Amino acid sequence: MSNFNINHYTELNREDWNRETARYQEKHKDNLVGANGLWGPIFGVPRESELQILGDVAGKKVLELGCGGGQWSARLAKQGAHVIGQDISDSQVEFARHAFSKLELSVEAKLEFVQGNAEDLSEWQNEFFDIVFSNFGAVGFVDIVRSFKEVARVLKKGGLFAFSWLNPFFDCFADDGENQLEIVRSYFDRSPMTAESGWKDGVSTLYVQFHHTYGDWQRAITAAGLLLTDIIELEPQRERWRESTWTNVPWYKVSMIPSTTIWRARKPKVPLSAIF
Template sequence: MRKDLHEANRLSWNAATVAHNSHKGDQAAFFRNGGSTLFPEEVELLGEIRGLSLLHLQCNSGQDSLSLARLGADVTGVDISDEAIAFARRLSHESGIPARFEREDLFAWFEQAADGQRSFDRVFASYGTICWLSDLDAWARGIARVLRPDGRFVFMEFHPFAMVFNERWQPFYDYFDKAPVEEDGVGDYVAESGTGLTPGEHETGMVDFRNPHNSYEFYWGVGEVVSALIRAGLTLERMEEFPFANGWRGFEGMRDIGGRRMVPPEGMPRIPLMYGLVARKRP
């Protein structure tokens, strides 16, 4: 486990979160007016969550967490970024949607939760999460430990096959490389995605953001994710692959085909851009 790299990522995310939220307008008003940041795919995988306790891993600034709380779940969000958690707590207060937000490195949080015998009906994580984690088995074991019997883990993530390409759709990254990849910090992907990641009101916000803190990413294949969950004692119930990316314009020429679903330019073959799964803890 590379806690030193997790700490570097915390600093990088603190800087990037300010830039990201600068583009999203009055988010409290968006939620007060009934807004939601969720996409149909994760709602369908989660199923009915009203009255259930739900743990949202790497919740970022809490927008999806509050959208889940609005569906009736008792939500706890966890994230490593101080800035993200502070923003999420303010947004919860200003929007009037109750949720708990806790700042901690995820692996440390799992240990604390196990010591406190905390448990949840659902555990949820989505979009650009596991690439920041240095130990996939520890992640899967942590999920299994905090799930209640018959509880479910729901995961939606960008497909690792797409991550072999650079922004110009050129093969660049090694799918099987296990060494951490150093980058020039978490970028302003919210600005680059335009209205794709700002369902309320898109604002110009910060311009030409440059992160002063480098970041480190880890590449995990689909087989590694599934195997880690199985080794942790969970049962895979469902897995889906999608030829579009929700909200994120991560590559040149991506097109919105409706519903903020982004696909490659005309003429390119369809490739998997996202996948989702559901894993259950046996009673």
């Protein structure tokens, strides 16, 4: 990722989301509510209530990276956690603050939203959080080596880091086509992926995300001093499948190639060098 200016793309994404927040939240509001506990944009896969990726969050300090409109953060706060949702977009943070300003929480729970970059968590001291997670949020838009090192710094020893993103193979195949899979991108192509998210006031809005191989993700986790404990590739179930406003990917593709991968890692209580 050092071959291009990550800061340029960070600002491009921030500007895009600032323009897109109102449209996005309105267009996807039913899915954002209906997808409560869903890891990723593909319906028909098991949810958090079944997977228990984060486990019992009551009484824990939780940081969500790329919180968007705050729906997941609010869900965890309702379960008794002290949750801070961070997002690069000022307007997403504003939306989240307004949407959940009157959310009724237990005495021990707390919900906050802050604007910031997942590569810079300097707002928090070392070993502050029990859990850091991202659900199809910041991890696909940042320098993961820098970001994961910051995650490791703010995690308590034994703390959990969990995130979901597109399966590395999913980017390689076209989304259209009936009953066929066409390879349109090299698995090893790590160049920035620019896409048009919409139009506003006659201006095209663009966002940029990054493709990483399995090895890239694993090395970034290990370089941060974290211990990879699980990789979950969600398999959709036909009887639970339905299309959503997030994607028009056909059933044939999602049934043949895992769309979403969830990574779980722990901050060891002793350095990795002492374990291996």
